[in-house]
Amino acid sequence: MVKAKVWTLRKYFVGFPKESDFELKEETLPEIQNGEVLLEAVFLSLDPYMRAVSSALMKEGDVMIGAQVAKVLQSKNPAFPVGCYVVAPGGWRTHSVTDGKAIFSLDMARVHPDWPKDVPLSLAVGALGMPGLAALYGLEEILQVKPGEIVLVSAAAGAVGTMVGQICKIKGCKVVGSAGSEEKVAYLKELGFDYVFNYKTITSLDEALKQASPEGYDCYFENVGGAFFTAALNQMRPRGRIAVCGAISLYNNTTPQMCPFPHMAMLAKSIRMEGFQVNQWPEKDEASVKRLLTWLKEGRLKVKENVTVGFEKMPAAFLQMLKGTELGKAVVKVE
Ligand SMILES: NC(=O)C1=CN([C@@H]2O[C@H](COP(=O)(O)OP(=O)(O)OC[C@H]3O[C@@H](n4cnc5c(N)ncnc54)[C@H](OP(=O)(O)O)[C@@H]3O)[C@@H](O)[C@H]2O)C=CC1
Numbered sequence: 001m002v003k004a005k006v007w008t009l010r011k012y013f014v015g016f017p018k019e020s021d022f023e024l025k026e027e028t029l030p031e032i033q034n035g036e037v038l039l040e041a042v043f044l045s046l047d048p049y050m051r052a053v054s055s056a057l058m059k060e061g062d063v064m065i066g067a068q069v070a071k072v073l074q075s076k077n078p079a080f081p082v083g084c085y086v087v088a089p090g091g092w093r094t095h096s097v098t099d100g101k102a103i104f105s106l107d108m109a110r111v112h113p114d115w116p117k118d119v120p121l122s123l124a125v126g127a128l129g130m131p132g133l134a135a136l137y138g139l140e141e142i143l144q145v146k147p148g149e150i151v152l153v154s155a156a157a158g159a160v161g162t163m164v165g166q167i168c169k170i171k172g173c174k175v176v177g178s179a180g181s182e183e184k185v186a187y188l189k190e191l192g193f194d195y196v197f198n199y200k201t202i203t204s205l206d207e208a209l210k211q212a213s214p215e216g217y218d219c220y221f222e223n224v225g226g227a228f229f230t231a232a233l234n235q236m237r238p239r240g241r242i243a244v245c246g247a248i249s250l251y252n253n254t255t256p257q258m259c260p261f262p263h264m265a266m267l268a269k270s271i272r273m274e275g276f277q278v279n280q281w282p283e284k285d286e287a288s289v290k291r292l293l294t295w296l297k298e299g300r301l302k303v304k305e306n307v308t309v310g311f312e313k314m315p316a317a318f319l320q321m322l323k324g325t326e327l328g329k330a331v332v333k334v335e
């Protein structure tokens with residue numbers, strides 16, 4: 001019998017998560033049944049949605065949800081032969097038995113067959129996986145950005161935001177980003193953002209947005225919510241579009257955050273605002289990953305990861321990701 005180490009949600013998060021909200025356990029896994037595989041995790045992804053959906057989709061004591069890059073050790077599913085690598089919704093586990101169905105979003109998929117040997121497999125849960133697809137779909141399917149348009153993106157130095165900015169430049173747009181440290185601001189300028197500001201040090205968000213683009217914004221890629229949304233909405237151009245990808249500034253709230261009603265601003269400028277989730281276009285995923293991979297190989301996409309080594313460090317790495325103190329997509333490498 002195979003034993004797995006797992007991290008469970010010991011207590012629901014109240015406000016900002018604490019390491020004591022998690023509990024490390026050991027599980028004995030069942031034999032695989034038809035359609036199932038036995039997986040060994042290689043890289044585990046840490047993402048803000050794990051905080052956002054925890055109270056809605058999990059019970060105390062559940063294994064934390066999440067995606068991982070894993071190797072197939074045993075298989076009774078012809079789509080996933082022994083020895084192949086997959087991106088699976090295995091959760092915070094070192095080993096898992098699964099049929100590949102996700103609790104929340106992306107079902108199990110093989111790592112792209114054309115994955116080059118010199119490209120880290122961890123990118124399959126980062127720039128060339130869920131966050132990268134979220135950026136691509138938000139820009140193409142929701143905002144339908146056109147060359148010459150002006151795009152604003154919040155949390156711009158994050159796994160999604162860095163891809164949004166770079167894809168905007170590939171598409172011939174002007175892109176403005178906000179981030180919470182001078183290190184991140186400098187990095188985004190290296191990536192080619194046209195204008196970047198540190199939202200923690202400016203005196204006025206309205207002034208910062210106006211200075212970045214006096215003519216306003218055609219598109220806003222929303223990752224943060226809260227007061228940033230209100231300021232961005234007020235500087236949208238007529239017929240502007242807002243893609244609601246996330247609202248990380250709200251995830252730790254213990255009471256609902258109120259904001260000015262957006263109706264008059266949306267009415268006056270005929271603004272379109274649409275929420276989306278990355279799992280809405282499964283038929284496009286393989287081709288989309290291939291496009292992102294091509295842009296990476298051409299040097300048109302740059303990626304940065306913040307790799308924590310050791311399964312036992314997952315809770316600490318998760319809190320660090322939510323705090324946003326580090327640059328790069330947060331992943332944990334299982335030793
Ligand atoms: N709809 C979908 O399918 C998907 C949605 N998402 C959403 O996209 C957003 C970004 O995700 P991702 O790039 O993976 O996250 P990352 O963890 O890579 O980056 C998130 C960044 O958000 C910033 N942040 C954290 N707290 C706050 C706050 N209170 N106010 C303002 N900024 C804050 C931090 O950077 P800093 O403060 O330095 O700017 C942090 O580094 C999230 O809202 C996430 O839920 C992600 C994937 C798919």
Ligand SMILES: O=C(O)CCC[C@H](O)\C=C/C=C/C=C/C(=O)C/C=C\CCCCCO
Pocket residue numbers: 048049052053056057065066067088089090091101102103104105106130245246247277278
């Ligand atoms: O078991 C699983 O589903 C884990 C695999 C998930 C996979 O890694 C991919 C998708 C992640 C999508 C992220 C979405 C967001 O960040 C959106 C943020 C909040 C959504 C709130 C939804 C509330 C549900 O009630």
